[in-house]
């Protein structure tokens with residue numbers, strides 16, 4: 427079958443790989459119909475996540491048709507068109523039982539790591555992903571969900587990650603009615619977080635990025651204010667000016683470990699040059715939020731990253747909430763939001779490429795070319 431193949435930093439290609447096989451009675455094999463490229467894939471692509479192995483097929487946002495099921499699979503049957511949450515979750519461990527499907531212990535028992543994720547580094551279990559013609563879906567009684575009748579498949583693929591992640595970012599931020607919410611990162615995740623902030627009662631939503639076309643997209647799609655940080659200067663001063671001089675009520679980090687940009691920032695009066703692979707947005711979030719405020723982090727950091735300016739957190743009395751999204755927990759309400767037209771995630775898909783052009787897809791999305799917000803790969807049918 428055709429599959430994306432990681433060859434090393436900034437090198438991916440399309441290759442032939444053996445067909446995946448049922449390895450466990452709870453497995454299913456899915457013929458992929460759509461697979462997005464995500465900002466999380468860029469951390470891998472840029473070589474910033476430990477133990478990302480050459481030969482891995484990325485892709486954790488996919489839909490497909492069930493091709494084969496193991497003997498114990500009862501949740502889906504051959505021929506079902508399904509969407510597959512990016513978390514690989516057993517559904518029965520102590521964390522899954524609490525709704526923490528992103529922290530499943532059985533699928534990835536390393537204590538300090540996330541639960542397993544399709545097509546990620548071996549720190550996330552080392553499972554191959556869906557940027558391929560076929561993919562093995564473990565724990566098929568928990569993850570895959572039949573796409574509701576009448577739902578646009580482009581909406582369905584956005585429900586595997588972007589919608590729940592944006593929504594959970596806003597949920598973790600504990601937004602109170604009338605709050606000013608500042609979102610860092612106008613990628614698909616930040617834009618969706620900004621859109622969802624209104625659902626929790628935000629009074630003002632401000633998004634920050636450096637890419638003007640994305641800021642423009644966010645303004646239109648999420649009906650928020652949007653600013654280019656390269657034109658602002660000190661963001662903490664800006665945040666105070668925007669509010670009653672105390673800072674914003676909550677900040678959302680939808681950037682994560684920034685792989686490509688260096689940025690200057692003033693922290694306690696000193697100019698610091700935050701190097702590639704650092705946490706510029708997170709530092710800004712901590713500086714811009716008011717005392718006692720909440721910083722919600724969905725931007726991804728590697729398992730060994732250790733970048734929180736804890737002095738500011740303690741002295742401002744901040745609450746920090748962070749996690750991978752728990753897709754399965756959120757799907758029922760988010761499907762309803764899509765069906766009622768409250769959320770329109772397919773509008774974020776700007777590019778559609780044949781799977782064979784996966785390398786172009788990574789180049790385009792990584793360099794933010796051609797006004798790209800979200801690319802989707804379509805395997806040959």
Ligand code: NAD
Nearest residue numbers: 465466611613614615635681682706707724725726750751
């Ligand atoms: P993306 O690459 O499309 O967007 C990131 C945006 O951040 C870009 O537009 C970039 O210009 C902007 N940016 C970079 N540095 C910035 C800074 N200092 N301040 C403000 N903006 C800055 O990525 P995406 O697909 O939107 O994903 C965003 C983040 O969310 C990634 O870290 C990704 O790994 C993470 N993510 C997390 C989860 C989860 O469950 N927690 C799920 C999906 C994605």
Ligand code: ZN
Nearest residue numbers: 464466487587
């Ligand atoms: Zn993703």
